[in-house]
Amino acid sequence: MYVDVRSDWLSYVDEIPRALVAANAVANLEALEQSPRHSHQKAQLLFTVRGIINCEVEDAVWIVPPQCAVWIPGGLPHTVFGSGEVECISLFIEPPEAPNLPSECCTITVSSFFRHLLMRANELPERYDVDGPDGRIVSVIFDELAAAPVEDLRLPIPSDSRLKKLADLLIAAPADHATVAEWASRIAVSERSLNRMLAEQVGMSFGRWRRQLHVVLALRHLSAGQTVQAVAMDLGYESASSFVTMFRKMVGKPPSRYLLERLRSAPHDHGER
Structure with a gap:
């Protein structure tokens, strides 16, 4: 299935007291249907394993090819749809103040190491131990996200x-x-x-x-x-x-x-x- 965009589910995600919340599902669809325009308090990192994901915001369309991800800041209204056979991972993130994470919507390149971290993050328990190994994985994810190169795959x-x-x-x-x-x-x-x-x-x-x-x-x-x-x-x-x-x-x-x-x-x- 794909990330549920019902307002009640998104409100639930925003209320989970963790810096990272995984959708706990990997989409594997022939074609990802367009979601209704929506927003959420937490930022979203949508990683494309295969296929193409398109993210539309008010002033641009972002294209997300395989092994790339789109960063959608919290509170930004957007809609998402897929092209071809789509497989993706979605993480909702409420970043701490320290990391230098993107401030605007962007498409980023995902390295092999970063990709494995995202796969691991998709398996984290909803309320993982912040001070344990899972919490350290989340910290490294923020470090990799801050350092990931941005690709100019945007149509203004x-x-x-x-x-x-x-x-x-x-x-x-x-x-x-x-x-x-x-x-x-x-x-x-x-x-x-x-x-x-x-x-x-x-x-x-x-x-x-x-x-x-x-x-x-x-x-x-x-x-x-x-x-x-x-x-x-x-x-x-x-x-x-x-x-x-x-x-x-x-x-x-x-x-x-x-x-x-x-x-x-x-x-x-x-x-x-």
Whole structure:
């Protein structure tokens, strides 16, 4: 099953007097259904063992590929859904004041050591001994979380209604080769105004923002089993090589290698449980 998002259950989680509360379940679903928008007092660390998890907050969509995790600060309204076969672990965290944990929503890379800690944390009793071995494991988890590298796997969503409409249009037709001026005219603004608004609200040019959208869509489709060639065509690239070049520039690695590195250790982790 997946993390229950009923308000009574979340209230119960928030009332447990521990710095870390595990969901005590590993989701293993063909497709993770979208949860209703919700929030909780404790922060949430959602670790993707396999598949792709998408986390939507008001101003961004976060993509969480295998062997990564999304950090959702406490009190932040969000919704979560999956792409492809999804397996994940969810931990609710009320961090102590000392550790330098993320202050904003972010996607982080999970090392092999950190991954084993998260697996162990999922087995902790609800009211573990804070001063015993379990409490020391939780302390090390906070240390690893504070040191984990952040990945730029986010699609910023502008607050302006016209730019939100543009985002919807781009998502609906990612292969559309319209010019920036043509996209601007579709939301009734000038090309200059469009570029200025995007720079102010998402800190990106139109071209980079659209490429970031393509990375998000590509990871969703690739995790569902589509080939690089099929994804390239769906996104409007003339060839698979041109799509791979874009992906490498944005992410640092070609898509097949990027996903392979994250999937390689997943079967071993599954066997360990």
